[in-house]
Amino acid sequence: NKLPKNVVVTGAAGQICYSLLFRLAKGDVFGTRQPLRLHLLDLPQAQQAVRGVVMELEDCAFPLLTNVVITDDPKIAFKDVDAGFLVGSRPRSKGMERRDLLSANADIFRIQGRALSEAAKRDAKILVVGNPANTNAMILGDNAPDFPTENITSMIRLDHNRALTQLARRAGVAVGDIEKFVVWGNHSPTMFADWSHALVDGRPLSELIGDETWYRNTLIPEVARRGTAIIEARGSSSAASAANAAIDHMRDWVHGSKGDWVSMGLRSDGAYGIPEGLVFGMPAICKSGQYERVVDLQFGQFAKQMLERTITELSEEREAVRGS
């Protein structure tokens, strides 16, 4: 029998976790033979709601779920974890400036960075979902001196999945037929959904679709606006699809991406002119529990401009939290 893995999930009372926790406990990430202990972190005022979610987890009688810890203390939550889904963050309230939002979240991720550094296993895989996800992940790493920053990633997979469905539909192929597609940069409207390397059966996807105007003027803005469109239609933000993307991200990291590219927010090493230290959506190939960055890609003029735009935004976010 396998030893249980300890998995911290923050924002456990929130809507994403209402989907994520159940799929995790079912075995969608670590497999159906891997027992789990969940460490659920949320704010003091959300503890009762977390207990309600845990009652429902109990009522599912998941064979893999051996134990659940509920806490509002990051040090307890991060103790000996093998993996973490950092979903909880401070939402923007009425009248709140973007700068205030960045700084409120910077405080949260500084505290969690220190807890991660002190308490987690050194090979723990961490995914930051809570927005602004890239900058939160950067701050987490900056404040976790004894934890390897390459194990801290942010989520851009929802944008990747959103674009993939639209591209597949337009090309008249299955989602799984598209290879080497990637979303670069910030999880925000400046993200760059990049089809320039994408292939279907060895043939360029751009050639198959053959409509650069649609790509630039419809696909890219629609993917960027998708989150807003869902809020307008549903009355609340994407939750099940966000949980699904988090599961895809972590599952591929753990089990491999079968040679294909996945989009992950990774700490920049300076490649592609992305300032070192920014956490940036980029292509990676996952294998044997590790990811490898895709290197030496060439870009055309349009792609360079799009990359520059999202680099500028993330650099500004970094500046905004620096003195906060």
Ligand code: NAI
């Ligand atoms: P929600 O508001 O339903 O839940 C957030 C939960 O986090 C609440 O229970 C809250 O009490 C908790 N929380 C706040 N501060 C915390 C702290 N310091 N420690 C622990 N828990 C804390 O929000 P929802 O819909 O579940 O979304 C969560 C986050 O994920 C949001 O920031 C949202 O913007 C982000 N998101 C990111 C996506 C991405 O692609 N990266 C996609 C969709 C959402």
